Amino acid sequence: MRLSQFPITTTKETPADAEIVSHQLMLRAGLIRRLSSGLFSWMPLGLRVLQRVEAIVREEMTRAGAVELLMPSIQPAELWEESGRWTKMGPQMLKMRDRHDRDFCYGPTHEEVICHHVRQDVKSYKQLPVNYFQIQTKFRDEIRPRFGVMRSREFLMKDAYSFHIDAPSLEDTYQAMRAAYTRIFERIGVDFRIVQADSGDIGGSRSEEFHVLAASGEDALAVARDGQFAANVEAAATLPAPGPRPAPSAEMQQVETPHCKTIDQVSSHLDIAPQQCLKTLLVMGCNDKPLALVVRGDHEINDVKAANHPLVRDPFTLVDEAAARACAGAGFGSLGPVGLDMPVIVDHAAAALSDFACGANADGMHLINVNWGRDLPEPQVADLRTIRDGDPSPTGEGPVQIVRGIEVGHIFQLGRKYTESMNVTVLDADGREVHPEMGCYGIGVTRVVAACIEQCADDKGIVWPESIAPFSVVVAPINAKKSERAAQAARELYDALLDQGINAALDDRNLRPGVMFADLELIGIPHRIVVGDRTLDRGALEYKARDADAAIDIPNTLDAVLAA
Ligand code: ATP
Ligand code: MG
Ligand code: MG
Ligand code: MG
Numbered sequence: 001m002r003l004s005q006f007p008i009t010t011t012k013e014t015p016a017d018a019e020i021v022s023h024q025l026m027l028r029a030g031l032i033r034r035l036s037s038g039l040f041s042w043m044p045l046g047l048r049v050l051q052r053v054e055a056i057v058r059e060e061m062t063r064a065g066a067v068e069l070l071m072p073s074i075q076p077a078e079l080w081e082e083s084g085r086w087t088k089m090g091p092q093m094l095k096m097r098d099r100h101d102r103d104f105c106y107g108p109t110h111e112e113v114i115c116h117h118v119r120q121d122v123k124s125y126k127q128l129p130v131n132y133f134q135i136q137t138k139f140r141d142e143i144r145p146r147f148g149v150m151r152s153r154e155f156l157m158k159d160a161y162s163f164h165i166d167a168p169s170l171e172d173t174y175q176a177m178r179a180a181y182t183r184i185f186e187r188i189g190v191d192f193r194i195v196q197a198d199s200g201d202i203g204g205s206r207s208e209e210f211h212v213l214a215a216s217g218e219d220a221l222a223v224a225r226d227g228q229f230a231a232n233v234e235a236a237a238t239l240p241a242p243g244p245r246p247a248p249s250a251e252m253q254q255v256e257t258p259h260c261k262t263i264d265q266v267s268s269h270l271d272i273a274p275q276q277c278l279k280t281l282l283v284m285g286c287n288d289k290p291l292a293l294v295v296r297g298d299h300e301i302n303d304v305k306a307a308n309h310p311l312v313r314d315p316f317t318l319v320d321e322a323a324a325r326a327c328a329g330a331g332f333g334s335l336g337p338v339g340l341d342m343p344v345i346v347d348h349a350a351a352a353l354s355d356f357a358c359g360a361n362a363d364g365m366h367l368i369n370v371n372w373g374r375d376l377p378e379p380q381v382a383d384l385r386t387i388r389d390g391d392p393s394p395t396g397e398g399p400v401q402i403v404r405g406i407e408v409g410h411i412f413q414l415g416r417k418y419t420e421s422m423n424v425t426v427l428d429a430d431g432r433e434v435h436p437e438m439g440c441y442g443i444g445v446t447r448v449v450a451a452c453i454e455q456c457a458d459d460k461g462i463v464w465p466e467s468i469a470p471f472s473v474v475v476a477p478i479n480a481k482k483s484e485r486a487a488q489a490a491r492e493l494y495d496a497l498l499d500q501g502i503n504a505a506l507d508d509r510n511l512r513p514g515v516m517f518a519d520l521e522l523i524g525i526p527h528r529i530v531v532g533d534r535t536l537d538r539g540a541l542e543y544k545a546r547d548a549d550a551a552i553d554i555p556n557t558l559d560a561v562l563a564a
Helices: 021-028 044-063 077-083 111-121 167-188 250-254 263-270 321-329 337-351 378-386 417-421 445-455 484-499 513-523 533-537 558-563
Strands: 032-036 039-042 074-076 094-097 103-106 130-139 154-164 192-196 206-213 219-224 230-232 280-286 289-295 317-319 357-360 367-369 400-415 437-444 473-477 504-506 527-531 540-545 552-555
Touching: 021 032, 021 445, 039 044, 044 130, 044 154, 044 167, 044 445, 074 077, 077 103, 077 111, 077 417, 111 154, 111 417, 111 437, 154 167, 154 445, 167 192, 167 206, 167 400, 167 437, 192 219, 192 400, 206 219, 206 445, 400 417, 400 445, 417 437, 437 445, 473 484, 473 513, 484 504, 484 527, 484 533, 484 558, 513 527, 527 533, 533 540, 540 558, 552 558
Parallel strands: 192 230, 473 504, 473 527
Antiparallel strands: 032 039, 074 103, 094 103, 130 154, 154 437, 192 206, 206 400, 219 230, 219 400, 280 289, 280 317, 289 357, 357 367, 400 437, 527 540, 540 552
């Protein structure tokens, strides 16, 4: 690609509304552009990266025996009524009506649709197992879209759905998907963990999440230092605790004291600094009213979901204090009667990681005390309290450490939940009609790009791993306008690289060297070869790896370039 013909629109300034590195850099490097809340266009440079992620995902899915299809993004309401999720999905689901007054939704996921096709096309156990996948746009009307494509409303998901005559066959495919996901994230080159997870809205028995580790991650993960146990804290909290339950600590009881009205009162009441008291704020959606929650503790937790709880229709998300205040400024409701529902939710959020929690409205100024133990069934209180940094893990496997992750993949054994509600049947070997076992497997393809940048960036910009870089190498002539010799040598090298099948770019934009280098570093191309008169005089080229401190001279030959 000649960059003179390729629109690259970079900016030096960090966009004010972008809170995390990946969002900032994706905007600054011109990979994405915001259209509206939670809606982004992938600009040409970003699309190249996205397509490389897609290609890796597609290759590994195919290799693992899944077959690609493509289902519509718009889905008829009847299918969702059959599964019972037309109302259960809540406000996350964007609904619409056509000119004939028929209800549709923009698909947040595709279990219902695939079940519909399978019940029409698959008649016999002989056609099983089968694993369908697609790479398709989803829409979820997230309560707080944020962090760019990390939590957008429209996003690209690779979703796969498998069907089986029995549970062992499901287990086989589940393991094959687990292995394929492992290969996908290893090939992309991100540091990730597989953790036990909650099945959430989707339901089913067994489920694991793939998390890219990053301080900005929304999920708190409990990971045993021996590497044997890892769980999303919401899942960890529901596991049986080993041994007898600990009695509530003195600190827990302290929380039951009378209401405090301000942060200062809470901080003096509990004898801790206001900043510490406000260390973490969560804004959550409860009856459609975002509420803030103050959590004290040495551990910062980000997003903790209580998606299982009937009171919570939407996952709630973390903001810092300033953002919570901004929410209040934007007119979010104050703590009303719905606030009384909070203790149950707070329990999941706070007890896993810290010693007490206080509820607050979004301006962070009106606090109520929350005794998270009061409304929860006994066992959960005890279980939650076992998941703490340095505690034994719930399965008794050594101390756990709390780390943060970005959920990039999620695999489920759904069992017969959907095949029963959607009445999918096949004939088994004895000619009986049975409901097949089902699994589903998702990867947030667009989120992967952002998650990768969270791990692969420095103060100059993005540092793409080779695997998904928009270009592998850029040939950059110096003063090409004045020196036809440098321009010519650069063009020849660029053509030679293309002949070798290398994903090369030629920076023929005629920018000043400083500006050009800053741009190329921001964009994060892994290899840069500078062609200038001075180096050519020495029979050399200047080579710099994006992640190296300094450039080095290499001989001016194609072999030397390829070796670099
Ligand atoms: P989250 O917990 O982040 O809301 P989820 O558990 O609701 O995600 P799944 O239903 O498991 O998501 O969907 C599969 C994958 O789709 C997720 O693992 C994630 O990578 C991606 N994904 C889900 N919601 C979004 C979103 N709003 N923006 C971008 N990617 C998303
Ligand atoms: Mg979600
Ligand atoms: Mg999740
Ligand atoms: Mg999930």
